[in-house]
Amino acid sequence: MAKALIVGSVALDTIQTPHGTGERILGGSASFGSVAASYFTEVSMVGVVGTDFPGSAVEQFKARGIDVQGLEMREGRTFHWSGYYEYDMNQAHTNATELNVFADFSPRLSAEQRKIPYVFLANIHPQLQLDVLEQMESPRLVAIDTMNFWIEGYKEELTQVIQRSDFLLMNDGEARQYCECPNLIECGQRLRALGPSTVAIKKGEHGALLFHDGGLSFFPSYPVIELKDPTGAGDTFAGALIGYLARKDDTGPDNLVRAVQAGTCMASFVVEDFSLTRVANLGPGELRERVATLRNMVRLPEPDEEALESRLAPSLS
Amino acid sequence: MAKALIVGSVALDTIQTPHGTGERILGGSASFGSVAASYFTEVSMVGVVGTDFPGSAVEQFKARGIDVQGLEMREGRTFHWSGYYEYDMNQAHTNATELNVFADFSPRLSAEQRKIPYVFLANIHPQLQLDVLEQMESPRLVAIDTMNFWIEGYKEELTQVIQRSDFLLMNDGEARQYCECPNLIECGQRLRALGPSTVAIKKGEHGALLFHDGGLSFFPSYPVIELKDPTGAGDTFAGALIGYLARKDDTGPDNLVRAVQAGTCMASFVVEDFSLTRVANLGPGELRERVATLRNMVRLPEPDEEALESRLAPSLS
Numbered sequence: 129m130a131k132a133l134i135v136g137s138v139a140l141d142t143i144q145t146p147h148g149t150g151e152r153i154l155g156g157s158a159s160f161g162s163v164a165a166s167y168f169t170e171v172s173m174v175g176v177v178g179t180d181f182p183g184s185a186v187e188q189f190k191a192r193g194i195d196v197q198g199l200e201m202r203e204g205r206t207f208h209w210s211g212y213y214e215y216d217m218n219q220a221h222t223n224a225t226e227l228n229v230f231a232d233f234s235p236r237l238s239a240e241q242r243k244i245p246y247v248f249l250a251n252i253h254p255q256l257q258l259d260v261l262e263q264m265e266s267p268r269l270v271a272i273d274t275m276n277f278w279i280e281g282y283k284e285e286l287t288q289v290i291q292r293s294d295f296l297l298m299n300d301g302e303a304r305q306y307c308e309c310p311n312l313i314e315c316g317q318r319l320r321a322l323g324p325s326t327v328a329i330k331k332g333e334h335g336a337l338l339f340h341d342g343g344l345s346f347f348p349s350y351p352v353i354e355l356k357d358p359t360g361a362g363d364t365f366a367g368a369l370i371g372y373l374a375r376k377d378d379t380g381p382d383n384l385v386r387a388v389q390a391g392t393c394m395a396s397f398v399v400e401d402f403s404l405t406r407v408a409n410l411g412p413g414e415l416r417e418r419v420a421t422l423r424n425m426v427r428l429p430e431p432d433e434e435a436l437e438s439r440l441a442p443s444l445s
Numbered sequence: 446m447a448k449a450l451i452v453g454s455v456a457l458d459t460i461q462t463p464h465g466t467g468e469r470i471l472g473g474s475a476s477f478g479s480v481a482a483s484y485f486t487e488v489s490m491v492g493v494v495g496t497d498f499p500g501s502a503v504e505q506f507k508a509r510g511i512d513v514q515g516l517e518m519r520e521g522r523t524f525h526w527s528g529y530y531e532y533d534m535n536q537a538h539t540n541a542t543e544l545n546v547f548a549d550f551s552p553r554l555s556a557e558q559r560k561i562p563y564v565f566l567a568n569i570h571p572q573l574q575l576d577v578l579e580q581m582e583s584p585r586l587v588a589i590d591t592m593n594f595w596i597e598g599y600k601e602e603l604t605q606v607i608q609r610s611d612f613l614l615m616n617d618g619e620a621r622q623y624c625e626c627p628n629l630i631e632c633g634q635r636l637r638a639l640g641p642s643t644v645a646i647k648k649g650e651h652g653a654l655l656f657h658d659g660g661l662s663f664f665p666s667y668p669v670i671e672l673k674d675p676t677g678a679g680d681t682f683a684g685a686l687i688g689y690l691a692r693k694d695d696t697g698p699d700n701l702v703r704a705v706q707a708g709t710c711m712a713s714f715v716v717e718d719f720s721l722t723r724v725a726n727l728g729p730g731e732l733r734e735r736v737a738t739l740r741n742m743v744r745l746p747e748p749d750e751e752a753l754e755s756r757l758a759p760s761l762s
Contacts (some may be wrong), residue, residue: 193759334651346665382746426743442510
């Protein structure tokens with residue numbers, strides 16, 4: 129088992145969905161990512177919060193065995209995102225983004241953290257992602273995420289980060305925007321050509337595409353009925369898959385596919401409730417069951433070759 | 446091998462996409478459905494055309510071995526749909542719909558046609574679908590498709606058709622609209638409760654969900670790079686799967702899954718060119734290769750149960 133380092137935002141979110149409201153609830157990419165990864169391996173979390181950050185939230189991380197030495201507390205207020213979702217919960221609408229202490233975030237890693245082999249740089253300024261990469265000694269796998277804002281304003285820096293990464297995560301809209309290409313298969317191929325041997329394109333409820341050394345893989349989303357709040361699904365997906373890879377310390381195609389499947393299943397829990405309520409409290413068998421369900425959903429019996437070729441020239445058959 | 450009966454529209458379409466234009470090209474649900482089904486079994490096609498319908502189009506059907514006895518020619522012009530697609534080719538935009546001879550379409554089946562065991566009633570007026578069902582003697586499987594227009598204006602008749610069908614096909618928007626429910630999993634379950642033992646919800650480039658006796662299955666779309674014109678994808682999907690079921694004369698869960706996979710692959714050909722150009726001219730191995738590719742895309746290695754359960758209580762592991 130190898131360790132995972134997770135760098136990103138820690139936030140207090142105010143969220144409205146058709147199913148309820150959450151006020152100043154624990155969120156942020158590093159929060160979701162670290163909790164998800166903690167189901168598989170030892171996690172060291174890097175982020176910054178303000179003095180308003182509740183001790184109970186820190187306790188939530190600790191309860192999942194997460195090392196919070198790298199969670200810096202600074203004078204000021206915690207990053208606050210306020211937004212809402214309408215019935216189409218694939219689309220987040222922002223009311224306000226208050227960066228607060230996150231505006232001056234500049235991650236300084238400890239000697240120990242620099243040696244961690246599996247790294248997830250969640251959605252933060254590409255320059256900060258590069259700064260972290262400079263500090264790392266010789267990571268075995270660097271996974272990165274980003275968002276439309278950095279694609280629009282900091283494409284050059286972002287491209288440098290992508291070139292130095294092993295595993296790139298983007299959602300479908302971001303991939304299309306970055307590549308200026310509507311076809312996701314083409315986007316995946318182009319992104320992979322930039323450097324990362326693995327590219328995951330996340331499509332929300334429509335699943336995820338994985339471009340990797342083993343070819344092209346597709347993962348449906350777990351069929352969630354109780355969709356309450358989609359916030360954090362992408363970070364949970366990423367955190368779980370990095371954690372899984374680190375646990376097995378194996379980046380071969382089979383383990384990669386298993387890791388991504390664990391990610392899609394873990395993401396299906398986070399959306400069933402606000403904040404970390406559901407995903408931080410999984411019971412025995414819950415994840416295993418969802419993995420089994422998804423396996424069954426894509427199970428294909430052996431093809432009948434004869435039937436597939438039988439009437440190419442119907443006049444002859 | 447059992448035969449398939451396919452009832453629907455035969456049209457001349459004028460279509461604009463970002464990749465070109467087609468003027469008065471062969472289209473319509475019965476055209477796409479019949480050609481797709483013809484790769485697997487003997488097809489009898491039922492539809493109506495006007496005197497402007499080109500003989501070369503009839504020859505295209507015949508070349509695929511399709512029985513066109515039920516393709517009635519009437520005084521007047523052929524059904525004409527004119528529309529366009531923008532870069533998001535999931536969405537068709539209509540310029541004009543001229544029903545012409547299709548307005549008085551009233552399918553009368555021959556004694557032979559009434560005995561055909563596999564029936565696909567493509568998107569036509571639900572009352573016509575009921576009329577056809579009245580004429581059938583004892584079909585083994587009735588599959589139906591529909592569209593938003595009938596859901597809005599003829600929900601009661603449509604519900605009767607659904608109740609009498611075995612296999613319902615809807616796209617995601619139609620399923621949500623009919624069920625008045627945003628969650629597709631819930632939609633599928635509710636539609637199935639109305640009667641049909643199998644429900645397919647088509648999501649275009651995002652694949653298809655299948656609710657059936659064997660549980661819930663998911664099929665990704667084949668990763669098409671050369672997407673030229675999405676017209677007919679849904680009808681091709683449906684026609685192929687009905688044809689496949691008829692060929693094997695087997696509606697068990699395994700054959701159902703194989704049939705739907707054949708459908709997704711067949712649909713991937715039709716969108717690579719306008720009209721039937723690509724899908725009516727498949728060569729040896731082409732379909733088999735796409736089936737193999739899709740199998741590989743959803744191939745999952747055996748899960749590692751230990752890894753999935755290892756850190757439920759991280760302090761203990």
